[in-house]
Amino acid sequence: VGDSGPDAVDRLLGRSLLARDRDVGARARFRFLDPVRHFAQEQLTPALLDQVRTRHLAYHVRLAAQVDDHIRTPDATAWTTIARASADDLRAAANYAIVERSATAGRFVSDLYWPWFLGGHLAELRSWANATLSAERDARVRARLLRVLASTALAQGDTTVAVEAAHRQLDAAQALPDAELAALAENLLGMAAWARGDYSAAGTHHRAALSSAR
Numbered sequence: 001v002g003d004s005g006p007d008a009v010d011r012l013l014g015r016s017l018l019a020r021d022r023d024v025g026a027r028a029r030f031r032f033l034d035p036v037r038h039f040a041q042e043q044l045t046p047a048l049l050d051q052v053r054t055r056h057l058a059y060h061v062r063l064a065a066q067v068d069d070h071i072r073t074p075d076a077t078a079w080t081t082i083a084r085a086s087a088d089d090l091r092a093a094a095n096y097a098i099v100e101r102s103a104t105a106g107r108f109v110s111d112l113y114w115p116w117f118l119g120g121h122l123a124e125l126r127s128w129a130n131a132t133l134s135a136e137r138d139a140r141v142r143a144r145l146l147r148v149l150a151s152t153a154l155a156q157g158d159t160t161v162a163v164e165a166a167h168r169q170l171d172a173a174q175a176l177p178d179a180e181l182a183a184l185a186e187n188l189l190g191m192a193a194w195a196r197g198d199y200s201a202a203g204t205h206h207r208a209a210l211s212s213a214r
Helices: 002-014 034-043 046-070 076-085 087-099 105-111 113-118 122-133 139-155 159-175 179-195 199-213
Strands: 018-020 030-032
Touching (some): 002 018, 030 034, 046 076, 046 087, 046 113, 105 122, 105 139, 113 139
16 A cells, blocks of 8 residues: 555554554554455455565565564564564465565575574475575575575484585585675584584584684
C-alpha cells in the first residue's frame, strides 16, 4: 500500500478486519483475522498471487540483509529475535526464490546463514545452499554459499563434504580477494582437521586464519 500504509492499517483495525499481533524489536506486527484471510485467498487470481509473492520476497530479501548486517553487532539479540519471529515468512520467501530461480536467491540464503545456523535448521540451510550455488553468478555470493555448505556439513559431522566446500571457499575468497572469507575458510579447515584428529594440520589452518584476518 506504499505511503498510505499507516492510514490503511488504521482503517482495517477500526473495522476489526486486522488485529495487532505481538510487537517484535520495537516493530508493530499485524495479522488478518482468519475469515478475512480466507476470503482474500479466494479472491486471488494467479497474476495477483505472483505479484504478492514477488513483493513478499522483495521485502524479506531486504529484511534478511538487515539481519545479516546487524547479527554480529551489539544489536544481535534484537535482530535474532526479529529473524526468529519472521521465520515462517523468511522460509516461504526462500523456497519461492529457489523454485522461481530468482536472481536474489543466493544472496538471500547467504544472508540467512546466522539465524538459520543458530536456530539449528542445518539440513534446510544446507539444501538451500546446494539448490542456489550452481545458478549463482556473483563470485562473492558463491564464496558465501560455499561457506554455508562447509559450515553446515561440518556441524552435521560430514567432514568430507565440509573440507571440499571449505577448500573451494578458500580458492574463491583468495581470487576475489576477500580476507574475511579466506580466514573463515581456513578456520573451517582447521575445525575439520581437529575433528579428524589431525591436530598438526588444525594448528596450521588456524594460524593461517589468523594471518588472513590481519
